[in-house]
Amino acid sequence: MSGTDGRIALVCSCEDTMRLDERAVARGCGAELRMAEQLCMAQLDRFMAALSTGRPLTVACTAQAPLFAQEAAEAGAPAPTFVNIREHAGWAAEGRAAGPKMAALIAAAAEPMPATPLVPLRSEGVTLVLGRDAVALEAAARLADRLDLTVLLTGAQDVTPPRSAPFPVMKGRARNATGYLGAFEVTVDGAAMPRPSSRARYEFGPGKDGAVSRADIVLDLSGGAPLFPAHEVRQGYLRADPADAAAVERAIAAAAELTGTFDKPRFIAFEGSLCAHARNRRNGCTRCIDLCPTGAITPGTGPLKDQVVISAEICAGCGACAAVCPTGAATYTLPPAAAMARRIRTLLLAYRVAAQAAPGIGAGGQAPVLLLHDEAQGEPMLDALARHGDGLPARVLPLRVNEPTAIDLSLLAGAFAWGASAVRVLLPARGRHGAEGLARNIETVNAALAGMGLGHPSPRAAVIETDDPFTLGEALSALPRAPFGFAPSTHQAIGTPREMALQALRALRRAAGSGATTVALPALAPFGAAHVAVSGCTLCLACTSVCPTSAFSANPETPQLRFLEDACVQCGLCAATCPEKVITLEPRLNFAESAAAPQVVKQEEPAACPRCGKLFGTKASIARVKAKLAAHWMFADPAKQAILELCEDCRITEATSGGLDPYAGPARPVTKTTEDYLREAERAKKAEEG
Numbered sequence: 001m002s003g004t005d006g007r008i009a010l011v012c013s014c015e016d017t018m019r020l021d022e023r024a025v026a027r028g029c030g031a032e033l034r035m036a037e038q039l040c041m042a043q044l045d046r047f048m049a050a051l052s053t054g055r056p057l058t059v060a061c062t063a064q065a066p067l068f069a070q071e072a073a074e075a076g077a078p079a080p081t082f083v084n085i086r087e088h089a090g091w092a093a094e095g096r097a098a099g100p101k102m103a104a105l106i107a108a109a110a111e112p113m114p115a116t117p118l119v120p121l122r123s124e125g126v127t128l129v130l131g132r133d134a135v136a137l138e139a140a141a142r143l144a145d146r147l148d149l150t151v152l153l154t155g156a157q158d159v160t161p162p163r164s165a166p167f168p169v170m171k172g173r174a175r176n177a178t179g180y181l182g183a184f185e186v187t188v189d190g191a192a193m194p195r196p197s198s199r200a201r202y203e204f205g206p207g208k209d210g211a212v213s214r215a216d217i218v219l220d221l222s223g224g225a226p227l228f229p230a231h232e233v234r235q236g237y238l239r240a241d242p243a244d245a246a247a248v249e250r251a252i253a254a255a256a257e258l259t260g261t262f263d264k265p266r267f268i269a270f271e272g273s274l275c276a277h278a279r280n281r282r283n284g285c286t287r288c289i290d291l292c293p294t295g296a297i298t299p300g301t302g303p304l305k306d307q308v309v310i311s312a313e314i315c316a317g318c319g320a321c322a323a324v325c326p327t328g329a330a331t332y333t334l335p336p337a338a339a340m341a342r343r344i345r346t347l348l349l350a351y352r353v354a355a356q357a358a359p360g361i362g363a364g365g366q367a368p369v370l371l372l373h374d375e376a377q378g379e380p381m382l383d384a385l386a387r388h389g390d391g392l393p394a395r396v397l398p399l400r401v402n403e404p405t406a407i408d409l410s411l412l413a414g415a416f417a418w419g420a421s422a423v424r425v426l427l428p429a430r431g432r433h434g435a436e437g438l439a440r441n442i443e444t445v446n447a448a449l450a451g452m453g454l455g456h457p458s459p460r461a462a463v464i465e466t467d468d469p470f471t472l473g474e475a476l477s478a479l480p481r482a483p484f485g486f487a488p489s490t491h492q493a494i495g496t497p498r499e500m501a502l503q504a505l506r507a508l509r510r511a512a513g514s515g516a517t518t519v520a521l522p523a524l525a526p527f528g529a530a531h532v533a534v535s536g537c538t539l540c541l542a543c544t545s546v547c548p549t550s551a552f553s554a555n556p557e558t559p560q561l562r563f564l565e566d567a568c569v570q571c572g573l574c575a576a577t578c579p580e581k582v583i584t585l586e587p588r589l590n591f592a593e594s595a596a597a598p599q600v601v602k603q604e605e606p607a608a609c610p611r612c613g614k615l616f617g618t619k620a621s622i623a624r625v626k627a628k629l630a631a632h633w634m635f636a637d638p639a640k641q642a643i644l645e646l647c648e649d650c651r652i653t654e655a656t657s658g659g660l661d662p663y664a665g666p667a668r669p670v671t672k673t674t675e676d677y678l679r680e681a682e683r684a685k686k687a688e689e690g
Helices: 022-028 044-052 065-074 086-090 099-109 134-143 245-256 287-291 320-324 337-356 359-365 378-388 409-417 435-451 469-477 497-512 542-546 573-577 619-629 638-645 648-657 674-689
Strands: 008-012 032-036 057-060 118-123 126-131 148-153 169-178 184-192 211-215 217-221 237-239 260-265 268-270 297-299 308-310 330-332 369-373 396-400 422-427 461-465 518-520 528-532 552-554 560-563 583-590 599-603 606-608 615-618
Touching: 008 044, 008 099, 022 032, 022 099, 022 337, 032 044, 044 057, 044 065, 057 099, 086 099, 086 378, 099 337, 099 396, 126 134, 126 211, 134 148, 134 217, 134 245, 148 211, 184 217, 217 245, 237 245, 287 297, 287 308, 287 320, 287 435, 320 330, 320 435, 337 369, 337 396, 337 409, 337 497, 369 378, 378 396, 378 469, 409 422, 409 435, 409 497, 422 435, 422 469, 435 461, 435 518, 461 469, 528 560, 542 552, 542 573, 573 583, 606 619, 615 619, 619 638, 638 648
Parallel strands: 008 032, 008 057, 126 148, 126 217, 148 169, 217 237, 369 396, 369 422, 422 461
Antiparallel strands: 118 260, 169 184, 184 211, 268 330, 297 308, 518 583, 528 583, 552 560, 560 599, 606 615
């Protein structure tokens, strides 16, 4: 069967070590299927024949990908797309039932991924070596011919000066540091130069606090606390325990390679106008700042005071910020959520189509489980499980992502809408930076499913934290088969991640026929209502001026406050800004039609100026002002109090032409001196005696 782009899929049984269900694969893979048994050697001509057609080509083999890529390059043809059906499907105890999975993997691999934007970093090799003993000097000596070095010793241990050193040696304590590869700044206390007369050990002159050292590379062999959070992913900052010779060797080798220009992925695309961090000096959303493990995200200043600032140079790509950003201001680029959603959709829908062509496969065609994993940890574990264990169950569909911690709510909700019965995310047993955001999204999607009656005692979505492939296999095999009792949605994911998540959740509710109108969600979920205690609301409309998504809006024609629940991201700026403190947030999903249209929260009759007829304010607000000022001497006269009923223009006219003296007031009390009080007291005393 030919796909819509005329793609050819070359599927090899790897010398018949896999049982291939040609019918199921052909039906679901979305391409013209061509089979082989030894494609990389005896049947290489089949690859070359497919290559010569000029059509897009998917090769279901990753073991020999370099060979096929080389042949394509020599032929001047585009590189094929590669997919692993051997370790991920065929080499398994349930390999005979893995035909639908193979079809799904082939179809998903053909989904194009956009190019990743890059950030250039430049290092001239200026290096600061932090050390406590002779290890730092030895490391610097080995790098002196390649880097421009300065050694900063802590002074905690005596160090014998070399006879001649081609680099400066100083004493000091690195108090803190900022920056990245090519732009580090280290603040040093007690910075001191050595005395030329140092003999058996370095002797240093007087120290200076607050000195700043600028460097392209920092090689930290001090053995102290790291200078950066998540220091292991700070490019250009190399740290090793000076007592660990092997670690020092690795750090020296890495430092030697850090000169020149480097292209670093721009992991996060950021649109500041969508950021809900702050308005009018009030803080709202801080989700990304709270989760960033590297300190790459900071509150903006100056013209950027209402948003956060993300340093692309420091960002290590965990994606936690994008995973929890409620407005879509921060989005992951490796790849974007929309592209990954297309791949998940293709994977699950192709699996269903292929399974219908193989009704007798049993477990392989029921209740698919989506397994999300990365390359560094996940690929070796799946390989080991396939080679030395039972492999993956036939219904478990593995999908590689760049960072599991970047998985947002739209991908989890979309997976269930497109037919997954469960989603599992593989993480290391030791944990991973930024995983709090992923845990929050898993909690939210499980709450949404439970509220729609689609939950299960075994969580629909969860993480598997292990570094043992056999533990992973056992956990996946033990998952209960709990398919949804309805056909999956086929909707396309469109818009921001938040919009895609809402589309998927609505599609699930429609497909399930759930009668749930509202579903409670955990705190910090990106959906919900902002309730206004109407009796306390003065229609000041401060909430409308700070709402970043226009969930709160005013009516320009009449005093009215409106609320659009579908637009509310629960940032909290409205509640923080409300002077009357009458706004509270409720995280929830509201499937009612009213949530998709602005609803009037409060409205009042406008006040008309009795002199010119202009509409201004509300009658209620004017009444409140009059009541508060009724006891003031200036408005004791009803005629003067009537000025408050005038518009701002007529009020000025009346004040200037109506004889109103703002400085007039009741008669001032007579000034009394101490003698007056004493005299009055004497008179009162005589009156009592008389």
